[in-house]
Amino acid sequence: MLLLDGRSLQIADVMAVADGALAVGLAPEARARMQVTRDVVDRAVARAEPVYGINTGFGKLSEVTIAGDQLAALQRNLVRSHAAGVGDPLPEREVRAMMLLRANVLATAYAGARPVVVESLLAMLNAGVWPVVPEQGSVGASGDLAPLAHLALTLIGEGTARYQQHEGPSHELLALAGLSAVTLEAKEGLALINGTQAHTAVASLACAELTRLWHAAHVATAMSLEALLGTPDAFDARIQEARGQSGQMESAAMLRMLLEGSEIRESHRYGDPRVQDAYALRCVPQVHGPALDALRFARGVISRELNAATDNPLVLATGELLSGGNFHGQAVAMASDLLAIICANLAVISERRIDRLVHPDFNQGLPPFLAGSPGLESGQMMAQVTAAALASECKGLAHPASVDSIPTDGNKEDVVPMAMGAATKLRRSVRNLRHVIAIELIAAAEALEYRRPLRSSVAVERAHAIIRQHVARATGDRPPAPDITRLGEAVAAGALDAITEAFVV
Template sequence: MLQLDGRSLRIADVLAVADHRMPVGLAADARARMEATRRVVQAAVDHGAPVYGVNTGFGKLSEVTIATPQLAALQRNLVRSHAAGVGDALPEREVRAMMLLRANVLATGYAGARASVVERLLDMLNAGVWAVVPEQGSVGASGDLAPLAHLALALIGEGPARLGDREGPSAELLQVVGLEPVVLEAKEGLALINGTQAHTAVASLAAAELTSLWRVAHVATAMSLEALLGTPDAFDVRIQNARGQIGQAESAALLRTLLMPSEIRESHRHGDPRVQDAYALRCVPQVHGPALDTLRFARGIIDRELNAATDNPLVLDTGELLSGGNFHGQAVGMVSDFLAIICANLAVISERRTDRLVHPDFNQGLPPFLAASPGLESGHMMTQVSAAALASECKALAHPHSVDSIPTDGNKEDVVPMAMGAATRLRRSVRNLRHVLAIELICAAEGLEHRRPLRSSDAVEQAHALVRQHVARSDGDRPPGPDITRLANAIASGAFDDLTSSVVI
């Protein structure tokens, strides 16, 4: 069981809970911190002086003081009124990640919520009950108010939820698993909705998959290089040392590992009139390397945000309540844009390699469009077109979302980061890249068939065998869409990860 302490959650933990249903509990030290700061909130209630989020209205209405008998209604109304999301529901894995992250933030103790609130949230998570959360409606300013409010609605038994394939009122589904809805007390509605956990949940899962896709991009490169009779000379360690970029050097080292030794390479080492390959082959370390550097930076930001106290005001065990802006989502919103740029760059260079594999003027004697009977058959002509469409969309999705701002809440929230939009667009970019790489692997595997009986390196041959587990060799035209989907699903499941496990990200 994963024990939440508000301090040590990592992306790998989010994956374990979101995808593999690892059970989660509340650590004893986190419980003690929560109990201490809850006493501070109760003292503020007893004292009666205006404290934002405890006995005042919210945002532009923060000047309105609320009487003590209405404090529970204040928190309930906050959750109800802020559940303004629209659009498609977030997938289960993202909602589970969001539930985990929100519980972890409450476990920091800075929100001043009761430990029982976290425990009920974790009970839902462990029982498989998850809120129906629309993905649109958050600007990431005072946190992801709308998505988190939909999550809180399910917690208090008022919103829709799901249990397996069943959808219904959360109160009914909670009853099915033997749980009671939470009755909110002072500040707890605000504690549940004020923070960055919706867009951070989406971004953390996308960053995890992009890490895997960065590895797969090297496997695809190695297979394409061999199919195109390219040279690994551009990956020489001396070239990388001359520049000194860390990611570039590690990318080149991974390619050298994947490509050595190879009968295909030895077959054209001498007598090949080409002095150097096209950029899509020769400059892979110079493109994939900066992607690695940026990916590491972005994952560091996200890892820190998983354990960030993002409520307002923050409740300190000294008895103080401090108002600030930790709910602002610029940090993860900005790196979500960075990660979308990585997707675009990896997709563009992959599509260019695919084009060289099918283009009869550039594919080093492979059949036009890799067709068995060119002319009678179109082969992978349209497969490359699909890659082009996906890569083009990745370019559009890479336009930064976090530079936008539309003031909200009566201009009280006058600079907002649009972080949720950045995160959901990143998710789509990652999916596009997964399919672009699947297309390259399919075409590269087909190209290798035409170099037989020569064999490539052990790693490339293993990759070829993995492709063939999901996509049969072409023996005539057939719809390529199902092949692409099957291989993309295999990529998403981590089928190629073992080939590049030497790289630590």
């Protein structure tokens, strides 16, 4: 069981919980800290002095003081009124990640919520009850108010939830799972909806898959280079060291490892009139390397946000309540935009390698479009078109959302980061990249068949064998779509991880 302490959650934990592979509990030390700051809130309620989030209205209405006998209604109304999301529901994995992150934020003890709120949220998570959360409606300003409000609705027994094969009123599904709704007390509604956990959940899962796809892109590159009789000389360590960019050096090192000991390379080492390969082969370290540098930066931002206190006001164990702006989602919004740029660059260079594999003018004697009977068959012709469409869409999705802003809440929230939009377009970019890389792997594996009986390196042959477990060699035309989807899902699930496990990024 993963014990939440509000301080040590990692992206790998988020993935495990999102996939249902790990139960979650509240760490005893976090529970003790939460009780201390909850006592601070209770004392503030007893004093009856106006304190934002406890006995006042919210946002533009923060000047309105609320009577003590209406504080529970205030929190309930806050959750109800802010559940204004629309559009397609977030996938279960993302909702589970969001539930985990919200529980972890409460476990920081800066929100002043009772431990029972976290324990009830984790009970839902462990039981498999999850709220239906519409994807659209958050600008990431006071955090993801609308998505988190839909989450909070289920916790209080309202709204719509899912459990096993059922979808229906939350109170019914909570009862079916043997759980009880929570009655919110002072500040707890605000504690549940004020923060960055919806877009951070989406971004953290997308970042984790993109890390895996960065590795897979190198495997695809190595296979394509071999199939196209390219030279690994451009990956010489001395070339990379002369520039000094760390990601570039690591990318080239991975490619050298993947290509080591290839019979195919030895077969054309001498007598090949080509001096240099096209950029899509020769300049991979110069493209994949900066992607790694940027990926590490963005992953650091997202990792820190997992344990960030993003409520307002923050409740301190000293008895102070500090009003600030930690709920503003600019940090993860910018990180998500950067990750989308990475996706676009990796997709574009992969699509160019795919084109060289199928183009009869550039593919070094391979059959046109890798078709067994060109003309009668079209081979991988349309798969390359699909890759082109996806790569081009990634270019559009790389336009940053985080530079946009539109005032909300009566101009109280006058600078907003559009963080949820940045995260959801990142998710689509990652999915596009997954399919582009799957197409390259399929085409490169098919092309290698035409280089037999020569064998590639040990690493490339291992990768080829794994691909063949999911996609059979073409024996004529067949619809490529199922192959692309199946291999893409396998790569996203880690099918190629063992090939590059020595390289930790």
